[in-house]
Amino acid sequence: MIAAVRLALALCAAAPLALLAPSAARADHHEQHEGHGAVAPQQEKSGESASAASAAALPRTPRPADAKLYIISPKNGETVSSPVTVRFGVSGMGVAPAGVGSPNTGHHHLLIDTPLPDFAKPIPNDAKHVHFGGGQTETTVELAPGEHRVQLLLGDLNHVPHDPPLYSDVVTFTVQ
């Protein structure tokens, strides 16, 4: 029952996130927008923004305790050439596209040469935090020669890590 309610809340929160339409968002959702949109703290209403950001906790989606996330390839310590194919593995949960709130599912995020992000916020979306919202289970990345590290982090329909967060071990490899 609790899971169903949380799911409904999460679905409700999905619309403003997807549409980026603050006028359509309820007041509490609006705060979330300002919270995770405000990268620069020196905004006009910086005081308000900061308190809104700390108060606006997105709903976290529960997940099975025994679920596992792992990188199938490359292997830790391997030397590879660029572009590098990275294959994602998950057990105990399913993969669903972003925006789909099926229980015990999520979508992959590949963290490239960056540590784990703040689990209370949507996973950043940039060159170091790559979202696979279509439900993809592998990708190919261009990487400069040298040592690199990759790690997987599962996100729910709103791109927020589950509770508890599900992430893989770090894989470190060398691009020749």
Ligand SMILES: [Cu+2]
């Ligand atoms: Cu995502």
